Amino acid sequence: MTTELTVRAPAKINLYLAVTGKEDNGYHTVETVMQAISLYDCVNITRADDGDAPIILTCDVPAVPCGEDNLAWRAAEVFFAESGMRFPVRIHIKKHIPIAGGLAGGSTDAAAVLCALNRLAGEPLSRETLLSAGAKLGMDVPFCVLSCLGVTAALGLHYGEIMFPCKPLVGMTVVVASSGESVSTPWAYKRMDAVPLAAPGYAPLLGALDAGDTDGVLSTMYNAFEEVILPLCPSAAQCREILLSSRADAVMMSGSGPTVIALYHEENAAHIAAQELQKAGFSAAVCETI
Numbered sequence: 001m002t003t004e005l006t007v008r009a010p011a012k013i014n015l016y017l018a019v020t021g022k023e024d025n026g027y028h029t030v031e032t033v034m035q036a037i038s039l040y041d042c043v044n045i046t047r048a049d050d051g052d053a054p055i056i057l058t059c060d061v062p063a064v065p066c067g068e069d070n071l072a073w074r075a076a077e078v079f080f081a082e083s084g085m086r087f088p089v090r091i092h093i094k095k096h097i098p099i100a101g102g103l104a105g106g107s108t109d110a111a112a113v114l115c116a117l118n119r120l121a122g123e124p125l126s127r128e129t130l131l132s133a134g135a136k137l138g139m140d141v142p143f144c145v146l147s148c149l150g151v152t153a154a155l156g157l158h159y160g161e162i163m164f165p166c167k168p169l170v171g172m173t174v175v176v177a178s179s180g181e182s183v184s185t186p187w188a189y190k191r192m193d194a195v196p197l198a199a200p201g202y203a204p205l206l207g208a209l210d211a212g213d214t215d216g217v218l219s220t221m222y223n224a225f226e227e228v229i230l231p232l233c234p235s236a237a238q239c240r241e242i243l244l245s246s247r248a249d250a251v252m253m254s255g256s257g258p259t260v261i262a263l264y265h266e267e268n269a270a271h272i273a274a275q276e277l278q279k280a281g282f283s284a285a286v287c288e289t290i
């Protein structure tokens, strides 16, 4: 019986993200097109049938909480509740995805734990149950579950958890620029309350994705948060300026920020931009849409 798995948990970017309203429960509704990228956290999960503690979680980044505050820990709890099974597990997370950067780092770790525990336990949960279990943890988690299962792009409606898989944007090189600033997602959504809800609509972007029209995708990308959040994050705004002056085909803040991403047809141009960012004291990773 397999007792240990190491899985790659991919980050996501939003090719389109609009806030469409706020419900009485305080949750915002969105329209979003999510795309996975090849920037991965590495999550190791061991079924430790001889262990005492139910869940032991460790992480190579000291700033990340290692108890119940870690979304991956909570994913293990949700898996046990949904499956009715219980066994001791050890989880180790090696972070490569910037923390609180709008790339769904915690969500993808949680999705990786859900999917890996399901495999280690003999697949007691269906794909549908994994997706609804993910939604209990956070609205980015269901998409991350899909990515773990090999579906790397989707339209997300309602809170983002009602998903329609779509054609991915393949083969674009992506520079992920981190300023070191962090943005809490609830804080970012609060900032959006004062902003009019006008947005261009996702139909042109989805149409371009479907037609394999990369330039059409790049010219219809949209993130409602960018205008509101970037002015509050001066270093991220500086990253954006550096990327805009590179040979990028599109530059945009990712999710609720403040990570800034740039997309390139030409891989070499991406590496040059990453070097420029590093020279200016920022971290930059080069990866691909998957």
Ligand code: ATP
Pocket (backbone or CB within 6 Å): 063, 064, 065, 069, 070, 071, 072, 093, 098, 099, 100, 101, 102, 103, 104, 105, 106, 107, 109, 110, 140, 183, 185, 255, 256, 257
């Ligand atoms: P999203 O894009 O889904 O809103 P994010 O990428 O902006 O999320 P995360 O990296 O998930 O943000 O981190 C948000 C907060 O969650 C962090 O400040 C951290 O304390 C906490 N956290 C909980 N679990 C994790 C995890 N596995 N990895 C990173 N941060 C985590």
